[in-house]
Amino acid sequence: MKSVNSPLKPPNDSxxxxxxxxxxxxxxxxxxxxxxxLSKMLHISxxxxxxxxxxxxxxxxxxxxxxxxxxxxxxxxxxxxKCQSLPVQERQLVADQxxxxxxxxxxxxxxxxxxxx
Numbered sequence: 001m002k003s004v005n006s007p008l009k010p011p012n013d014s015x016x017x018x019x020x021x022x023x024x025x026x027x028x029x030x031x032x033x034x035x036x037x038l039s040k041m042l043h044i045s046x047x048x049x050x051x052x053x054x055x056x057x058x059x060x061x062x063x064x065x066x067x068x069x070x071x072x073x074x075x076x077x078x079x080x081x082k083c084q085s086l087p088v089q090e091r092q093l094v095a096d097q098x099x100x101x102x103x104x105x106x107x108x109x110x111x112x113x114x115x116x117x
Contacts, residue, residue, distance in 0.1 A: 022053070
């Protein structure tokens with residue numbers, strides 16, 4: 001049977017996770033946060049944050065949204081190194097909307113899982 005690629009997931013990752021991790025590290029240092037400080041704010045382990053900064057692990061959408069808000073980063077810049085110039089308030093609004101969308105989808109998925117049990 002022929003394998004079909006999903007239109008929602010590209011066959012190859014288009015994100016350079018090592019480069020993204022370097023951008024996370026640079027932004028963290030710019031804000032004078034230690035890995036321990038930032039990991040507490042993100043509710044992740046310091047070890048996991050270290051992996052993200054080295055590009056050896058991938059963070060969730062929720063963590064990405066929180067990271068963008070905490071470090072005042074544009075998600076396009078963080079993911080791809082490209083930044084569309086948006087005012088800080090608009091970036092915050094977009095990040096908030098993404099986080100709310102993710103939360104509603106995630107909560108609905110959990111509710112559906114609970115209903116099946």
